[in-house]
Protein backbone atom coordinates (compact mmCIF):
# COMPACT_ATOMS: atom_id res chain seq x y z
CA UNK A 1 0.00 0.00 0.00
CA UNK A 2 1.57 3.25 -1.09
CA UNK A 3 1.29 6.51 0.77
CA UNK A 4 1.45 8.49 -2.41
CA UNK A 5 -1.66 7.02 -3.99
CA UNK A 6 -3.49 9.95 -5.51
CA UNK A 7 -6.97 10.65 -4.35
CA UNK A 8 -9.68 11.38 -6.89
CA UNK A 9 -9.65 15.01 -7.94
CA UNK A 10 -13.29 15.23 -7.02
CA UNK A 11 -14.61 13.38 -4.00
CA UNK A 12 -16.45 10.20 -4.85
CA UNK A 13 -19.61 10.84 -2.95
CA UNK A 14 -19.94 14.56 -2.95
CA UNK A 15 -19.33 14.88 -6.67
CA UNK A 16 -22.20 12.66 -7.68
CA UNK A 17 -25.68 13.13 -6.37
CA UNK A 18 -26.85 14.86 -3.21
CA UNK A 19 -27.74 11.44 -1.81
CA UNK A 20 -24.84 8.98 -1.94
CA UNK A 21 -25.68 5.36 -2.51
CA UNK A 22 -26.36 3.63 0.79
CA UNK A 23 -24.73 0.27 1.18
CA UNK A 24 -27.43 -1.64 2.95
CA UNK A 25 -25.63 -4.95 2.47
CA UNK A 26 -21.97 -4.32 1.71
CA UNK A 27 -20.41 -7.16 -0.21
CA UNK A 28 -17.64 -8.88 1.71
CA UNK A 29 -15.77 -10.44 -1.15
CA UNK A 30 -12.22 -9.22 -1.63
CA UNK A 31 -11.98 -5.87 -3.35
CA UNK A 32 -15.71 -5.11 -3.13
CA UNK A 33 -15.19 -2.04 -1.00
CA UNK A 34 -12.43 0.01 -2.64
CA UNK A 35 -13.16 2.98 -0.39
CA UNK A 36 -11.21 1.31 2.38
CA UNK A 37 -8.01 1.53 0.36
CA UNK A 38 -8.66 5.15 -0.57
CA UNK A 39 -9.36 6.03 3.05
CA UNK A 40 -6.06 4.52 4.09
CA UNK A 41 -4.13 6.47 1.48
CA UNK A 42 -5.82 9.71 2.48
CA UNK A 43 -5.13 9.17 6.17
CA UNK A 44 -1.51 8.16 5.69
CA UNK A 45 -0.86 11.07 3.36
CA UNK A 46 -2.42 13.52 5.81
CA UNK A 47 -1.10 12.24 9.13
CA UNK A 48 1.91 10.07 8.31
CA UNK A 49 3.08 6.91 10.07
CA UNK A 50 1.89 6.61 13.68
CA UNK A 51 4.69 4.27 14.84
CA UNK A 52 2.51 1.82 16.70
CA UNK A 53 2.51 -0.05 19.00
CA UNK A 54 4.33 2.05 21.61
CA UNK A 55 5.86 -0.91 23.47
CA UNK A 56 9.50 -1.92 23.90
CA UNK A 57 8.95 -5.69 23.82
CA UNK A 58 6.27 -8.12 22.71
CA UNK A 59 5.33 -8.78 26.29
CA UNK A 60 5.05 -5.08 27.03
CA UNK A 61 2.72 -4.75 24.05
CA UNK A 62 0.55 -7.55 25.46
CA UNK A 63 0.48 -5.93 28.89
CA UNK A 64 -0.44 -2.61 27.28
CA UNK A 65 -3.22 -4.22 25.21
CA UNK A 66 -4.80 -5.59 28.39
CA UNK A 67 -4.31 -2.45 30.46
CA UNK A 68 -5.63 -0.05 27.83
CA UNK A 69 -9.16 -1.44 28.08
CA UNK A 70 -11.48 1.43 29.10
CA UNK A 71 -8.76 3.96 29.81
CA UNK A 72 -6.46 6.41 28.10
CA UNK A 73 -2.98 5.48 26.97
CA UNK A 74 -1.34 7.98 29.31
CA UNK A 75 -2.79 6.04 32.28
CA UNK A 76 -1.45 2.82 30.81
CA UNK A 77 2.00 4.33 30.38
CA UNK A 78 2.15 5.14 34.08
CA UNK A 79 1.17 1.60 34.98
CA UNK A 80 3.74 0.09 32.63
CA UNK A 81 6.41 2.43 34.00
CA UNK A 82 5.59 1.20 37.50
CA UNK A 83 5.92 -2.42 36.37
CA UNK A 84 9.21 -1.64 34.65
CA UNK A 85 10.61 0.02 37.76
CA UNK A 86 9.90 -3.20 39.65
CA UNK A 87 11.36 -5.43 36.89
CA UNK A 88 7.99 -7.06 36.39
CA UNK A 89 7.66 -6.87 32.62
CA UNK A 90 8.14 -10.57 32.01
CA UNK A 91 5.68 -13.47 32.12
CA UNK A 92 7.54 -15.19 34.94
CA UNK A 93 7.72 -12.07 37.10
CA UNK A 94 4.01 -11.40 36.67
CA UNK A 95 3.19 -14.97 37.58
CA UNK A 96 5.16 -14.72 40.80
CA UNK A 97 3.95 -11.38 42.08
CA UNK A 98 0.93 -11.55 44.41
CA UNK A 99 -2.22 -10.27 42.71
CA UNK A 100 -2.96 -7.52 45.28
CA UNK A 101 0.53 -6.05 44.83
CA UNK A 102 0.18 -6.20 41.06
CA UNK A 103 -3.15 -4.41 41.33
CA UNK A 104 -1.59 -1.62 43.37
CA UNK A 105 1.18 -1.14 40.82
CA UNK A 106 -1.23 -0.81 37.90
CA UNK A 107 -3.71 1.36 39.78
CA UNK A 108 -3.34 4.25 37.30
CA UNK A 109 -4.87 2.14 34.50
CA UNK A 110 -8.26 1.94 36.25
CA UNK A 111 -10.24 -1.22 37.05
CA UNK A 112 -6.92 -2.34 38.46
CA UNK A 113 -8.21 -5.32 40.44
CA UNK A 114 -9.85 -6.73 37.32
CA UNK A 115 -6.86 -5.95 35.17
CA UNK A 116 -4.46 -7.58 37.62
CA UNK A 117 -6.54 -10.75 37.38
CA UNK A 118 -6.55 -10.49 33.58
CA UNK A 119 -2.76 -10.18 33.45
CA UNK A 120 -2.50 -13.17 35.76
CA UNK A 121 -4.88 -15.14 33.56
CA UNK A 122 -2.80 -14.39 30.47
CA UNK A 123 0.55 -15.41 31.96
CA UNK A 124 -1.05 -18.54 33.41
CA UNK A 125 -2.42 -19.40 29.96
CA UNK A 126 0.99 -18.73 28.41
CA UNK A 127 2.75 -21.08 30.79
CA UNK A 128 0.12 -23.81 30.64
CA UNK A 129 -0.15 -23.94 26.86
CA UNK A 130 3.23 -22.65 25.65
CA UNK A 131 5.64 -23.16 28.54
CA UNK A 132 5.81 -19.38 28.98
CA UNK A 133 7.30 -18.90 25.49
CA UNK A 134 6.05 -16.03 23.33
CA UNK A 135 7.90 -17.56 20.37
CA UNK A 136 5.80 -20.71 20.67
CA UNK A 137 2.65 -18.72 21.29
CA UNK A 138 3.00 -16.63 18.15
CA UNK A 139 4.09 -19.59 16.02
CA UNK A 140 0.55 -20.92 16.36
CA UNK A 141 -1.69 -20.46 13.29
CA UNK A 142 -3.63 -17.21 13.47
CA UNK A 143 -7.15 -18.61 13.67
CA UNK A 144 -6.25 -21.19 16.28
CA UNK A 145 -4.37 -18.69 18.42
CA UNK A 146 -7.19 -16.17 18.16
CA UNK A 147 -9.65 -18.74 19.50
CA UNK A 148 -7.30 -19.57 22.34
CA UNK A 149 -6.76 -15.94 23.29
CA UNK A 150 -10.50 -15.32 23.29
CA UNK A 151 -10.88 -18.14 25.78
CA UNK A 152 -8.59 -16.40 28.29
CA UNK A 153 -10.42 -14.53 31.02
CA UNK A 154 -10.70 -10.82 30.26
CA UNK A 155 -9.48 -10.99 26.68
CA UNK A 156 -12.12 -9.88 24.20
CA UNK A 157 -11.85 -9.51 20.41
CA UNK A 158 -10.18 -6.08 20.39
CA UNK A 159 -7.56 -7.12 22.93
CA UNK A 160 -6.96 -10.48 21.26
CA UNK A 161 -6.51 -8.86 17.87
CA UNK A 162 -4.24 -6.15 19.28
CA UNK A 163 -2.05 -8.88 20.78
CA UNK A 164 -2.06 -10.85 17.54
CA UNK A 165 -1.28 -7.89 15.31
CA UNK A 166 0.99 -5.68 17.37
CA UNK A 167 2.84 -8.26 19.47
CA UNK A 168 2.63 -11.32 17.23
CA UNK A 169 2.66 -9.78 13.74
CA UNK A 170 -0.36 -11.82 12.70
CA UNK A 171 -2.47 -10.25 9.93
CA UNK A 172 -5.71 -9.45 11.78
CA UNK A 173 -7.51 -6.12 11.71
CA UNK A 174 -8.20 -4.45 15.04
CA UNK A 175 -11.64 -2.88 15.34
CA UNK A 176 -12.49 -0.29 17.97
CA UNK A 177 -15.20 2.25 18.69
CA UNK A 178 -13.57 4.78 16.35
CA UNK A 179 -13.60 2.28 13.49
CA UNK A 180 -17.29 1.61 14.01
CA UNK A 181 -18.12 5.31 14.23
CA UNK A 182 -16.24 6.27 11.08
CA UNK A 183 -17.73 3.42 9.05
CA UNK A 184 -21.19 4.24 10.32
CA UNK A 185 -20.90 7.94 9.48
CA UNK A 186 -19.57 7.07 6.04
CA UNK A 187 -22.28 4.46 5.43
CA UNK A 188 -19.82 1.65 4.87
CA UNK A 189 -20.94 -0.84 7.50
CA UNK A 190 -24.42 -1.41 6.06
CA UNK A 191 -25.99 -1.00 9.48
CA UNK A 192 -24.07 -4.00 10.84
CA UNK A 193 -21.80 -2.98 13.65
CA UNK A 194 -20.69 -6.25 15.18
CA UNK A 195 -16.99 -6.61 15.78
CA UNK A 196 -16.72 -9.61 13.48
CA UNK A 197 -18.58 -8.00 10.62
CA UNK A 198 -16.36 -4.96 10.61
CA UNK A 199 -13.18 -6.98 11.03
CA UNK A 200 -14.13 -9.07 8.01
CA UNK A 201 -14.98 -5.95 6.07
CA UNK A 202 -11.41 -4.74 6.40
CA UNK A 203 -9.70 -8.11 6.12
CA UNK A 204 -11.61 -9.11 3.00
CA UNK A 205 -11.18 -5.79 1.23
CA UNK A 206 -7.51 -5.16 1.90
CA UNK A 207 -4.34 -7.12 1.27
CA UNK A 208 -3.53 -9.38 4.21
CA UNK A 209 -0.58 -7.31 5.29
CA UNK A 210 0.68 -6.74 8.83
CA UNK A 211 2.29 -3.29 8.31
CA UNK A 212 -0.87 -2.12 6.53
CA UNK A 213 -3.19 -3.34 9.28
CA UNK A 214 -0.86 -1.91 11.91
CA UNK A 215 -0.79 1.53 10.34
CA UNK A 216 -4.45 1.61 9.36
CA UNK A 217 -5.75 0.96 12.86
CA UNK A 218 -3.35 3.52 14.31
CA UNK A 219 -4.50 6.12 11.77
CA UNK A 220 -8.14 5.41 12.60
CA UNK A 221 -7.44 5.96 16.29
CA UNK A 222 -5.71 9.23 15.46
CA UNK A 223 -8.67 10.32 13.34
CA UNK A 224 -11.18 9.31 15.97
CA UNK A 225 -9.40 11.17 18.74
CA UNK A 226 -8.73 14.35 16.82
CA UNK A 227 -11.68 14.64 14.46
CA UNK A 228 -14.37 11.98 14.56
CA UNK A 229 -15.56 12.72 18.05
CA UNK A 230 -18.70 11.16 19.39
CA UNK A 231 -20.93 14.19 19.74
CA UNK A 232 -19.45 16.82 17.41
CA UNK A 233 -17.25 15.50 14.59
CA UNK A 234 -14.69 17.97 13.26
CA UNK A 235 -15.25 17.10 9.61
CA UNK A 236 -13.94 20.39 8.24
CA UNK A 237 -10.36 19.52 9.11
CA UNK A 238 -10.52 15.76 8.68
CA UNK A 239 -8.68 13.93 5.89
CA UNK A 240 -11.76 11.79 5.29
CA UNK A 241 -14.00 14.77 4.61
CA UNK A 242 -13.85 14.28 0.81
CA UNK A 243 -15.42 10.86 1.29
CA UNK A 244 -18.21 11.94 3.59
CA UNK A 245 -21.62 11.06 2.13
CA UNK A 246 -23.62 14.13 1.19
CA UNK A 247 -26.40 13.20 3.61
CA UNK A 248 -23.92 13.56 6.47
CA UNK A 249 -22.88 17.05 5.40
CA UNK A 250 -25.33 18.72 7.73
CA UNK A 251 -23.45 17.54 10.75
CA UNK A 252 -22.26 20.46 12.87
Ligand code: SF4
Pocket residue numbers: 182185186223227228229233234235236238239240241242244
Ligand atom coordinates in the same frame (compact mmCIF):
# COMPACT_ATOMS: atom_id res chain seq x y z
S1 SF4 B 1 -14.73 13.64 11.34
FE1 SF4 B 1 -16.26 13.72 9.71
S2 SF4 B 1 -15.08 13.40 7.82
FE2 SF4 B 1 -13.78 12.73 9.54
S3 SF4 B 1 -14.15 10.54 9.73
FE3 SF4 B 1 -15.58 11.57 11.12
S4 SF4 B 1 -17.49 11.85 9.93
FE4 SF4 B 1 -15.81 11.41 8.49
